[in-house]
Amino acid sequence: MIDINLIRNNPEMVKEKLARKEFEVDFTTFLIQDKRRRELIFTTEQLKAEKNKVSAQIPQMKKEGNDCTLLFAKMKQDSELINDNDDKISLLDKEIDDFLESLPNLPADDVVAGGKENNAVIRTFGSKPQFAFEPKHHVDIVESLGIIDYTRGVKLGGNGFWIYKNLGARLEWAILNYFIEEHLKDGYEMLMVPHILNYQCGYTAGQFPKFKDDVFQLKNDENVEFTHFILPTAETALVNLHRDEIIEENRLPFKYFAYTPCYRKEAGSYRAEERGMIRGHQFNKVEMVQYTTPETSEAALEELVNKAERLVQGLGLHHRVSKLAAGDCSASMIKTYDIEVWIPSMNDYKEVSSASNAGDYQSRRGNMKLRRKDSYKLELMHTLNASGLATSRIMPAIMEQHQQEDGSVIIPEVLRKWLGGLERLIPQK
RNA sequence: GGAGAGUUGGCCGAGUGGUCGAAGGCGCAUGACUGGAAAUCAUGUGAGCGAGCAAUCGCUCCGAGGGUUCGAAUCCCUCAUUCUCCGCCA
Numbered sequence: 001m002i003d004i005n006l007i008r009n010n011p012e013m014v015k016e017k018l019a020r021k022e023f024e025v026d027f028t029t030f031l032i033q034d035k036r037r038r039e040l041i042f043t044t045e046q047l048k049a050e051k052n053k054v055s056a057q058i059p060q061m062k063k064e065g066n067d068c069t070l071l072f073a074k075m076k077q078d079s080e081l082i083n084d085n086d087d088k089i090s091l092l093d094k095e096i097d098d099f100l101e102s103l104p105n106l107p108a109d110d111v112v113a114g115g116k117e118n119n120a121v122i123r124t125f126g127s128k129p130q131f132a133f134e135p136k137h138h139v140d141i142v143e144s145l146g147i148i149d150y151t152r153g154v155k156l157g158g159n160g161f162w163i164y165k166n167l168g169a170r171l172e173w174a175i176l177n178y179f180i181e182e183h184l185k186d187g188y189e190m191l192m193v194p195h196i197l198n199y200q201c202g203y204t205a206g207q208f209p210k211f212k213d214d215v216f217q218l219k220n221d222e223n224v225e226f227t228h229f230i231l232p233t234a235e236t237a238l239v240n241l242h243r244d245e246i247i248e249e250n251r252l253p254f255k256y257f258a259y260t261p262c263y264r265k266e267a268g269s270y271r272a273e274e275r276g277m278i279r280g281h282q283f284n285k286v287e288m289v290q291y292t293t294p295e296t297s298e299a300a301l302e303e304l305v306n307k308a309e310r311l312v313q314g315l316g317l318h319h320r321v322s323k324l325a326a327g328d329c330s331a332s333m334i335k336t337y338d339i340e341v342w343i344p345s346m347n348d349y350k351e352v353s354s355a356s357n358a359g360d361y362q363s364r365r366g367n368m369k370l371r372r373k374d375s376y377k378l379e380l381m382h383t384l385n386a387s388g389l390a391t392s393r394i395m396p397a398i399m400e401q402h403q404q405e406d407g408s409v410i411i412p413e414v415l416r417k418w419l420g421g422l423e424r425l426i427p428q429k
Numbered sequence: 430g431g432a433g434a435g436u437u438g439g440c441c442g443a444g445u446g447g448u449c450g451a452a453g454g455c456g457c458a459u460g461a462c463u464g465g466a467a468a469u470c471a472u473g474u475g476a477g478c479g480a481g482c483a484a485u486c487g488c489u490c491c492g493a494g495g496g497u498u499c500g501a502a503u504c505c506c507u508c509a510u511u512c513u514c515c516g517c518c519a
Contacts, residue, residue: 041479045488052488055500059447068499075499246439246476367477376458378476
């Protein structure tokens, strides 16, 4: 949610910034409704003040034995008028809220306008591996190594699921261990969170109501709207930890991370080129989240993207970092960096981490505040998140970038301690 | 799944229809006292919304939502949640 006062005071500026996110708005109706709402509140509150005043006199009058019948009749009328007005106000509230929550966050000033085509690569690590042989697709590699079972995954869960088996499961776990260990070194607090979340979590994160059909919804009664869903990313949980809380300024920043599987419907997004584990209904991810003061969130974003990048570097994978154009940032975010790893078979870079600053957008939706040390004033916190990392793109990248002519795959050094020192995966007969 | 008891301000806790945004205590802040601290004393100490340049004023909020009433923290209904006991279970 963006600040309603920004729109009241400077609708043109907000309109211009949203346009950079390729979002067209017209504030005419909103501004009229907002004005009407405030007028209604003003007159209704005057009525209430009068009512309260009279109410306070009633015990005294009764004590003195006065007849209150006429007074009660008038009070009843006033109460009905107040109720009518309150109904009108809540209707306006709802319309205004619906409108406000449909607006994406404003992009940062240093984020360029436009869509995906305006994303800018800001740095690159390593270079595209050159193969003296015909490199294989990761699906063929993992099958020949016997570390992923697609067929049986589909048998159990349907299209979009797979099974890590044997050294595949251990490699996946090693990757996650590696991420966890690095985050602990950096002083991030590890959390294990519920995988089933209530609706409000999706709302605070900025994913609902717009993207509520992208998650697996849970409900026991066909006739009611769902109240819970399976988390699509740990961000949805982590960003709700401090919902409806006030945090003393000097306790910030909070730095958390959590490993969870991520469950997504990914309806209709399948393409042949994304075969394998590039896009599944369930994938593993370690997610980082920070809660900061407004003035430190910029620096926190750089810290997060650097952390994520170091993880990819540690695995020796060629990748690049892009700063997204406004229109390619997700709705809640003011600025986003993507880390994309090179997938030879796709001849393309695929996202392994997205590091974003949500500013106060999520905090406003979730009512998350900080109290200033000196002034005791309340302010909205800033929230940031970054994957660190998703394995579903990392595993293919390792398979393809580290593949050898004999069909084996070199295991990155940093992972070996969790695999009993194993240096390479060998094809099964 | 069944039965019972709770949910009040940063925390503890009183309050069962009327002047209660809410006693009392703790904590915290400021001041006095002190060489300094402790103790003590005094004063202050929630959030949201609306009006106002501001000082300030008004409205709303006692788990959430609805209802009864002139009037609800207090009565009724629904839901959430915590605790205790019983049952079932990985």
